[in-house]
Amino acid sequence: MNSLRGSRPSSADGPSRGEVLLLAARPWFIWATLVAALVFEFMPLGRRPWLPDLLAMTLVFWVVHQPRRVGIGAAFVFGLLVDAQHAALLGEHALAYSLLAFFAVMLHRRLLWFSLPQQALQILPLFAAARLLEFLVAMMAGGSPPGLSYVLAPLLQAALWPLLSWLLLAPQRRAPLHDENRPL
Secondary structure, eight states: OOOSTTOOOOTTTOOOTTSSOBOOOOHHHHHHHHHHHHHHHHSOOOOOTTSOOHHHHHHHHHHHHOTTTSOHHHHHHHHHHHHHHHTOOTTHHHHHHHHHHHHHHHHHHHHTTSOHHHHHHHHHHHHHHHHHHHHHHHHHTTOOOOOGGGGHHHHHHHHHHHHHHHHHHGGGBOOOOOOTTOOO
């Protein structure tokens, strides 16, 4: 008979959903990562349409994992800040981030059942729709078309989703402490 110490599900059983216990996310860490992503967004890297939107990715991550702490209102405020910094049409990013957060809230329960690569595939249409919305708003305001490289950003965002998830969940992972009296 296997004891609880060191017992892992066999490969026939597949990975267990309860294998990793996460600590509660601290509010200061959530907001610090969002502010860090905002600061990264403010860096003067030039207008490269293929660059992934790290703030949008971080917003979606926290909306999916902590929908009661980060929501549509926070996404709207961060979008207004990005619009003001980029001298874009006021509300362009705010609208895109708000809709991104809305759809992330709608998907958050279902999304967490998937593995990280599968989550990236589920999130890709959200990032593509947000990018398309930004494009349409810019075109209606008289902007010039950015070219085909504009399509690369949502693909890069989806490709970076597992890495971002791993990084943002790292402080919440419980240290593997063994206790004979506690099976969890």
